[in-house]
Amino acid sequence: MSGGTVVEKTVTIQNRHGLHVRPATQLADLAGKFKSAVTILKDGQEVSARSIIELLTLAASHGTVLHLRAEGPDAAEAVDAIERLVNSKFGLE
């Protein structure tokens, strides 16, 4: 990746049922809209935010802290958008 800015941010899963299939699908869809590569870290595990399957391997329950890391031309926008989605409880509650 060239000319990539790295932006990092920490978010907390707030919806009651955690990062199950529907929110993971929303998150992967959203991450896929940006040019930047977004990875999510949790307890030493690192996954691509664009992959539903990988997101589900996190088993991120309510209250779980996730570390977002984006690298690329729109890294800040990507991280902000994902933070908004997580904080909105994925529109599920």
Added chain:
Amino acid sequence: MKLSELMIRESVVDKLKARDKSGALRELVQALKSSRKASGLKVDEVVEALLKREKIGSTGMGGGVALPHAKVEGVSTLMGAFGRSVEGLDFGAVDGEKVHLMFLIVSPPQDANQHLLALKRITMAVRSPNIAKFLKAARSGKEIHELFREIDETSAA
């Protein structure tokens, strides 16, 4: 949580007869009901709940794998069933590909964490392209279940 216990041998359907999504889901729910001796499980209701969930967005996650699931009142413990379609099913999957491997999860309404752990166990396995390939190539339900046991031995989740 072990994949081989989540998807017990008797709930593995190695050749789904159904050629469409709702038929396949019905077949899987029936397999779940008989394998778990869950005589109180209402097949129609569970299938309806699964289809309702699919309408919100397909659980076909790409790579030929789907995770149909529903929370069902009256179910006391999380249960799974596995179905394989050799020809593949049109599932409206996110990548538009046909679905060959279906991991069904039926769980009690309040059990969010068990549900997440079941999703983790399944996705930890299928994220590896080799595992999906082996599951597609297995010659019998017995072989599929043996693969689940091997997966349990090689990766803890």
